[in-house]
Amino acid sequence: MSDLGTLYGVGVGPGASxxxxxxxxxxxxxxxxxxxPRSxxxxxxxxxxxxxxxxxxPRPGQKRLRLTFPMTKDPSKVRPHVDxxxxxxxxxxxxxxxxxxxTEGDPSLFSxxxxxxxxxxxxxxxxxxxxVPGVTSITAVAAVGGMPLADGHERIAIVPATYGVSDLVDLLTRFDTVVLMKLGGEMPTILAALxxxxxxxxxxxxxxxxxxxQRLETDVQKLRDERGGCFSMLIVKRQDRSGVLLGGAPNEEIP
Structure with missing residues (x-):
């Protein structure tokens, strides 16, 4: 048997080539x-x-191997596909x-x-x-929204919402920025917590x-009846401690 080849995990960012x-x-x-990968x-x-x-x-003779990974939280369905x-x-x-x-985004983040x-x-x-790290969807969404994720002493929580947001009120109280990924059908619960x-x-x-x-929505109340897809995200930023390194600069508003 030949020496093993190298396995690369290549992050290709949030969508823009x-x-x-x-x-x-x-x-x-x-x-x-x-x-x-495909779903x-x-x-x-x-x-x-x-x-x-x-x-x-591309390298001459380069092969393409299409692999299926179903969009499900059921381990009994995921495991056979991984194997x-x-x-x-x-x-x-x-x-x-x-x-x-x-892989989309970064190989080390929900990949x-x-x-x-x-x-x-x-x-x-x-x-x-x-x-090979890639630009994450989290930083891409923050860039689109025109809002820095953290400044100074601010703390960030990253939450896959589809796995449950029963503790969201607590998270919103304890963290300066909360990033909600994989929204699924949790929008009513998220809006109630907000x-x-x-x-x-x-x-x-x-x-x-x-x-x-791409779609940006700053009036999140309009999303009450929507189901978040796998490429949707919601960011909440308290801004209580924004600008702390500048001696308490005025809070910025979401554009």
């Missing part, structure tokens, strides 16, 4: 295999849609080929790559794994940040 890092481009151009066997890979415009000079993906990737690694697993890396290292303990804490006008919503379909 020109936010892909130079390091990511270099790895994507040189990898022998691109592993492209269904017949669906498109968002990761591929992001990188396709910049992948102008199948690692087996498919491993078939190339054991032949000495480099495999770049392409399927984390499961793939963990399982691959169990199967091949000597496997070299190289992670009303209870008096922070409704300190929140903004962004969907598909940096993509052509």
């Amino acid at each position: 020109d936010l892909i890092t130079l390091r990511a481009v270099k790895v994507l151009q040189s990898a022998e295999v691109l592993a492209l 269904s066997d017949f669906g498109a890979s968002v990761a591929w849609e992001i990188i396709e415009p910049i992948l102008t000079e 199948a993906a690692v087996s498919a990737i491993g078939a190339h690694l054991v032949e000495g080929r480099s495999v770049a697993f392409v 399927t790559f984390g499961y793939v890396r963990q399982e691959a290292r169990k199967r091949w303990p000597g496997l070299r794994v190289d992670v 009303e209870q804490t008096g922070l409704t006008d300190r929140a903004f919503f962004v969907s598909k940040a940096t993509m052509a379909e």
